[in-house]
Amino acid sequence: MSHVATIAVSILFDGLAYAMFLFITSVGLSVTMGLMGFVNLAHGAFAMAGGYFVVSLTRSLGLGFVPSLVVGSTAVGLISIPFERYLYRRLYKSTDLEQVLLTIGLAFMSIAVFTYFYGPIPKSVPLPDWLEGDVNLGFRAFPSYRAFLIVLGAALISVLWYAFEKTNIGAKIRAAVDNRRMAESVGINVDRLFTLTFALGSGLAALGGALAIQLFGLTPSFAVLYLVLFLIVVAVGGLGSLKGTLLAALVIGIIDTGGKYAFPVAGNLFIYAITVIVLLIRPAGFYGRD
Amino acid sequence: MKFLRWVGLAALALTVGGTAQAATVKIGVVLPFSGPNADLGHQIDKAFDLYVKLHAKDIAPHKVEIIKRDEGPPTGAIAKTVTTELITNDKVPLVTGFVFSPSAIALAPVINKAKVPMIIANAGTAWITNLSPYIVRLSFSMWHPAYPMGAYAHKKIGCKTAAVAYTDFPPGKDSVEAFKTGFEKVGGKVVLSIPMGPPTQVPDFTPFMQRVKDAHPDCLYGFIPSGAHATGLMKAYGEVGLRKAGIKLIGPMDLIPDNKLQDMGDAAIGTIVMGHYAVDLSNPQNKAFQAAWHKEYGPNSYPDFMSAAGWDTMHAIFDTIKKLNGDLSNGAKVVKAMEGWSTNGPRGHVMIDPKTRDIVEDEHAMEVYRKPDGKLGERILDTTKAVHDECKILKVGRCK
Numbered sequence: 001m002s003h004v005a006t007i008a009v010s011i012l013f014d015g016l017a018y019a020m021f022l023f024i025t026s027v028g029l030s031v032t033m034g035l036m037g038f039v040n041l042a043h044g045a046f047a048m049a050g051g052y053f054v055v056s057l058t059r060s061l062g063l064g065f066v067p068s069l070v071v072g073s074t075a076v077g078l079i080s081i082p083f084e085r086y087l088y089r090r091l092y093k094s095t096d097l098e099q100v101l102l103t104i105g106l107a108f109m110s111i112a113v114f115t116y117f118y119g120p121i122p123k124s125v126p127l128p129d130w131l132e133g134d135v136n137l138g139f140r141a142f143p144s145y146r147a148f149l150i151v152l153g154a155a156l157i158s159v160l161w162y163a164f165e166k167t168n169i170g171a172k173i174r175a176a177v178d179n180r181r182m183a184e185s186v187g188i189n190v191d192r193l194f195t196l197t198f199a200l201g202s203g204l205a206a207l208g209g210a211l212a213i214q215l216f217g218l219t220p221s222f223a224v225l226y227l228v229l230f231l232i233v234v235a236v237g238g239l240g241s242l243k244g245t246l247l248a249a250l251v252i253g254i255i256d257t258g259g260k261y262a263f264p265v266a267g268n269l270f271i272y273a274i275t276v277i278v279l280l281i282r283p284a285g286f287y288g289r290d
Numbered sequence: 291m292k293f294l295r296w297v298g299l300a301a302l303a304l305t306v307g308g309t310a311q312a313a314t315v316k317i318g319v320v321l322p323f324s325g326p327n328a329d330l331g332h333q334i335d336k337a338f339d340l341y342v343k344l345h346a347k348d349i350a351p352h353k354v355e356i357i358k359r360d361e362g363p364p365t366g367a368i369a370k371t372v373t374t375e376l377i378t379n380d381k382v383p384l385v386t387g388f389v390f391s392p393s394a395i396a397l398a399p400v401i402n403k404a405k406v407p408m409i410i411a412n413a414g415t416a417w418i419t420n421l422s423p424y425i426v427r428l429s430f431s432m433w434h435p436a437y438p439m440g441a442y443a444h445k446k447i448g449c450k451t452a453a454v455a456y457t458d459f460p461p462g463k464d465s466v467e468a469f470k471t472g473f474e475k476v477g478g479k480v481v482l483s484i485p486m487g488p489p490t491q492v493p494d495f496t497p498f499m500q501r502v503k504d505a506h507p508d509c510l511y512g513f514i515p516s517g518a519h520a521t522g523l524m525k526a527y528g529e530v531g532l533r534k535a536g537i538k539l540i541g542p543m544d545l546i547p548d549n550k551l552q553d554m555g556d557a558a559i560g561t562i563v564m565g566h567y568a569v570d571l572s573n574p575q576n577k578a579f580q581a582a583w584h585k586e587y588g589p590n591s592y593p594d595f596m597s598a599a600g601w602d603t604m605h606a607i608f609d610t611i612k613k614l615n616g617d618l619s620n621g622a623k624v625v626k627a628m629e630g631w632s633t634n635g636p637r638g639h640v641m642i643d644p645k646t647r648d649i650v651e652d653e654h655a656m657e658v659y660r661k662p663d664g665k666l667g668e669r670i671l672d673t674t675k676a677v678h679d680e681c682k683i684l685k686v687g688r689c690k
Contacts, residue, residue, distance in 0.1 A: 007504060014496045111324075120328035122518040124525075124553045134531055143529035146496070216492040217521040221326045225491055260497035264484045267458065 006140055011258045017146035019253025020153025021215065025208025025226075026233040027160070027245045028201020034240015034288075035177050036194055038088060039096050041103040043205055043230060045110035045223040050076045050206020051213050052114055055123045065128055069210055077203025084198040089191075107223045114220040122217035125210075145214055152211075156204075157246060164242055173197060177240045232271065236278045238288025247286050248278075312351035313616030317607065318376035318385040320369055320393070321411075322361040326492065327517040330389045330596060331361065333549065334411050337593060337600030338387075340586055341608070349608055352616035357382060361389060364459065364489045364515065366396030373397050377404045383618040384409060386603055389596070390489075390515075391415035391461045398422045405621040409628075411603040412596055415460040416468070416681035417688035419648045424621055426628045426647045428606055428640075429599040431679040432464040432513075435542040435564035438653050438674050439511070440472020443540050446655070446672065447562055449473075449509035451481045453502045453537075456513040458485035465513040465542055468681065473511075481507050492518045495526030502537065503530055509538045516544035516596070521553060528557025543567065546658055548594035551666050558666060561658045566651045566677075567595035567637045568668040579636040598636040606631050606642070639676075646682050653677045 029043045053072035057063045063071065087106075091099050131148055134141040164170040175183040176190050184190050209222060216222070233252060237244030252271055259270035278285065319338060321331035335358070342354060357380055362368025369388070376382045377400065385401075386409040388394050394413040398421035401408045407424045416431040443449040452473060456462035462485070470480050482505045487493040502510050510532065514523050524546075527539055539545070543565025546558055569580065569592055579601060583593045593601075610627045611618065618624050625647065632641035641650045652675050656668040681689035 010500055011497070014494075014500060018494055018496075115328070120332060121549060122326075122329070122521050122553075124521060124555075134529075141531055143496075143531070145529060214525060215494050215496075215522070217518040217525075219326045219328070219518050221324070221328070225326060257494070257497045260487075260493070261501050264486065264498060264501070267485070267487055 007261070010140060010142075011261055012254060013142055013150075014146060015254030015257035016250070017149040017153075017253075018215075018257055019249040020149045021208060021211055022229065022233050022253050023153060023246055023249035024156060024211065025205055026230040026237075026249065027242065028198075028204045029230055030234045030237060030245045031173075031197050031201050031240060031242075033234060034238075035173065035197055036088075036092060038092060039099045039103065040088070041100055041227060042083075042106040042110070042223075043103075043202075044209075044225075044227040045107045046076050046080055046202040047205040047209030047212070047226075048110065048114065048218070048220060048222040049079070049209070050203075051209040051218040051222060052118055052123070053206070054210040054213070055118070055125055055218065058125050065125060065131065068125075069207060072210055073203045073207040076206035077199040080202035081195060081199050084195050088198070089194075104224075107227075111220045111223050114223075118220065120219060122219050123213065124217060125213050127214065149211060160242060169193075169196070229271070232275050234285075236275055236285050238282075238285030241285070241287035244285055244287030251278075311616075312353070314353045314355050315384075315611055315616060315618055316355045316357060316380060316382040318373065318380065318382035319356055319358045319387045320361045320373050320376070320385060321358070321387040322363075322389050323358070324360055325363050326490075327364065327389065327515060329549070330412070330515070330517050331387075333547075333594055333596045334387060334389065334600035334603075336583075336587060336591075337597040338411075338604050340582060341601055341604035343586075344582060345605075345608055349611045349616075352611055354608075354611070361387065361393055364390035364392055366390065366392035366394075369393030370396045370400065374400050377406050382406070383621070384607065384624060386607065387411050388413045391418060391464075392459065394418045394425070395421065395460065398425065401425065407621050407624045407628075409603055409607060411600045413461075415464045416679055416686075417464075419646055419679075420682070420689065423647075424625060426606075426625055426642060428603040428642070428649055429596075430566060430651065431648055431681060432461050432542070433468040433679050433681040434566065434649075434651065434677055435653055436465045436468035436513075437472040437680040438677060439540065439542070439564040439655075440469050440474070440478065441476045442564065442655050442672065443469075443509055443511070443562075444473055444476045444478040447509065447538060447540060449478060449507075449538065449540070451479050451507040452509045452511050452540075453482035453484065453505055453507040454480055454511045454513075455484040455486055455498055455502060457489050457515055457519060458487060459489050461515075462489075462513045464681075466511070467686070469511050471684070471686065472680075481505055486514070489515050489519070492522045495523050496530060499526045499530040499532060503532055503535055506535070507537060509540050512539060512541045512545055514544060516547040516550075516594070520545060520547055521550055524554045524557050524561075528555070533557070533560060538562065540564075543595050543656070546668070547596075549592045551658070551668075554666065558658045559660060562671070563656055563658075563668075564653055565595055565656060566653055567598040568654070568656050568670075569593065570668050570670075571636070571638065571654075573634070573636075573638050575634050575638075576636040593636070595637075602633065602635040602637065602640055605633055605635060609633075641676075643678060646679060648679045648682070650676050650678050
C-alpha cells in the first residue's frame with residue numbers, strides 16, 4: 001500500500017475510534033435535549049462519575065475492566081433516575097436559563113465532591129493484556145484499545161438503532177419526540193419514557209467517561225472540560241437524532257484527527273470550522289428539525 | 291477601678307510593644323486548586339504547609355500567616371485578579387506559588403507597580419525573571435533541563451534526528467527552543483515540530499504520535515504541563531507503538547512527574563528525562579524530605595520536582611524573614627536579601643544567582659526503569675553541576 005493510503009487509513013482508524021467515544025458520550029445528551037427540550041449541562045458529570053466508578057471497581061475491588069464498564073455505567077444510569085425524578089422534572093417547563101443554572105451548578109458540585117473523595121491527581125485504569133497491545137493488519141499496526149472502541153461503538157449503534165427503530169419503546173420515544181401532546185393523548189406514559197431515556201443516556205455517558213480514561217486520563221474537571229465538545233456534536237447532529245449524532249461524531253472525529261495529523265499548527269480550528277459551516281447551512285444540524 | 295484601668299493600659303502597651311518585635315508576616319500563596327491541573331497546586335501547597343509546620347520555630351518570635359488563593363486555569367486572568375486582591379486588600383508584603391507561566395507574565399506589571407516581590411515556585415518560562423526586578427525564581431527555567439538535554443541526547447542517547455512535540459503555550463515553546471538550541475549546536479537535526487493544542491484541555495494525543503511515527507526520527511522530545519497531560523501523552527506514546535518503532539522518548543522531568551509515574555506503566559520504561567529532582571535522589575536532605583512527606587501525607591503520596599522547589603521556596607522566604615527580622619515591608623530589600631541565597635535542599639545544592647534572580651541547580655539525566663520491588667523508578671545516568679539559565683547567558687529572544 002502506498003504511503004499516502006497508509007496514512008489515510010491510519011487517520012480514518014484513529015478518527016473512527018475518537019468518533020465512537022464522541023458518539024457514546026454525546027448520544028444521551030442529544031436524546032435528552034431532543035426529547036425533553038432540557039439543557040442538561042450536568043451530562044459531563046455523569047460521564048465523569050462513570051469514569052470514577054470504573055476506577056474504583058477495577059483498582060479497589062479488582063473487577064476486570066469490561067465487567068467494570070457494565071457495572072459502572074448501569075450504576076450511574078440508576079443513580080441518575082432520582083436526579084431526573086426529583087430535580088430535573090421540576091424544571092421541564094422552566095426557561096433555558098433556569099435549566100442551565102441548575103445543571104451547571106450540579107456539574108460544579110460533582111467536581112467538588114469527586115475531588116474530595118478521589119483527589120485531583122489524574123487516575124488511570126488497569127487494562128487487560130488484550131487491550132494493551134496492538135493489532136497488526138499487515139501494512140500497519142493499530143492499538144488494540146482503539147480497535148476495541150470501534151467494535152464496541154459499532155455494537156452499541158446497532159443495538160440503539162434496533163431499539164429505536166424496531167421496538168415498541170423506540171416507537172414511543174420517537175412519537176414523544178415528534179409530538180409530546182399527541183403521544184400522551186394516545187396513552188403513552190411520556191413521563192416514564194423520559195425517566196427511562198434519561199437513565200439510558202446517563203448510563204451511556206458514564207460508559208463514554210470510563211472509556212475516555214485511557215485517552216485523556218481522568219480528573220474531576222472532566223465534568224465540564226469536554227462539555228463543549230459534546231454540545232458541538234449534539235448541535236451539529238441535530239437535537240434528538242440518533243443518526244445525526246452519529247454522523248456528527250464521525251465528521252468531527254475524523255476531520256479533527258486528520259487536521260491534527262496534517263496541520264497541528266491549526267489547533268482546534270477544524271472542529272470550530274466544521275461547526276460554523278454546518279450550522280450556517282443547516283441551523284438545526286444534520287438531522288434536526290427547525 | 292482606676293487601678294484596673296492602669297493595668298489594662300499597661301497590658302495594652304505591652305501587647306503593642308510585643309507585636310512590634312514579633313511580626314506576623316502575611317504570605318500570599320497563589321496556586322491552582324481547581325481544574326485539570328489542580329494536583330500541581332496541591333503538590334506545591336503540601337510542600338509549603340509541611341515546611342511551615344516543621345520550621346515555624348525557626349523564625350520565632352515572628353510568625354507567618356499564609357493566605358491561599360486559587361490560581362485558576364493556565365491563562366493568567368484569574369491569577370492576576372486574585373494576586374492583585376492579595377496585594378491591595380490583604381496587604382501581603384510578598385506573593386509566592388505560581389505554577390503557570392501565563393500567571394507570572396500577566397502579573398509582572400502589577401508586581402512592578404506595587405513593588406511587592408513575587409517568589410516563583412514553578413512557572414518556568416525563561417524570560418519571566420526579566421520582566422520585573424521584584425521577581426525571584428526558586429524553581430527552574432525551561433532552559434535548565436532542556437538546553438543540556440540537547441547535547442546529552444545527541445552524544446549519549448544517540449539521537450541524530452529528533453521530533454519535538456509541545457503543548458502550545460509559552461513554556462512549551464521555550465522548552466522546545468532551548469532543546470533545539472542545544473541539540474543543533476552539537477549537530478543534531480530537528481525534523482518535525484508539532485504544537486499539541488492549548489494547556490487548558492488534554493487532547494487526544496494519538497494523531498500527533500502517529501505523525502511522529504511516520505516521520506521516524508531517532509528521538510521524540512516532548513513537553514507537556516506535568517498534570518493530566520503527562521499521563522495522556524505517555525499512554526498515546528505507548529499505544530501508537532513509538533518505542534517499538536525505535537523512537538525514544540526524551541524531555542524535561544515534566545514528562546514523568548513522580549506522583550504519576552507509578553500509573554504510567556510499561557510505556558514509561560526507557561524514557562530519559564533531564565531534571566533537577568526525582569524521588570530517588572540520594573542526598574540526605576531528600577531522604578529527610580521524603581520521610582517527613584510520607585509521615586505527613588501517607589505512604590502513597592509522593593512529592594515531585596514541584597514539591598521540592600516549593601520546599602526550597604518556603605525555606606528561602608523563612609530565611610529572608612529571619613534576615614530582615616520580620617520586616618518585609620520594603621520589597622527591594624526583600625529581593626536584595628534573597629540574592630545569593632543558597633542551601634542544600636531536596637534537590638541538592640541550589641543558589642539564587644544575584645545577577646538574574648534565577649536559580650542555579652544541578653541537572654540530572656534520568657532513565658525510567660522497573661525497580662526490583664516492581665515499582666517504577668528513576669536511575670541517574672549523568673549529572674551536570676550548578677546549571678545557570680542558559681537563555682539569559684546566550685541572550686536568546688526575550689531573555690536579553
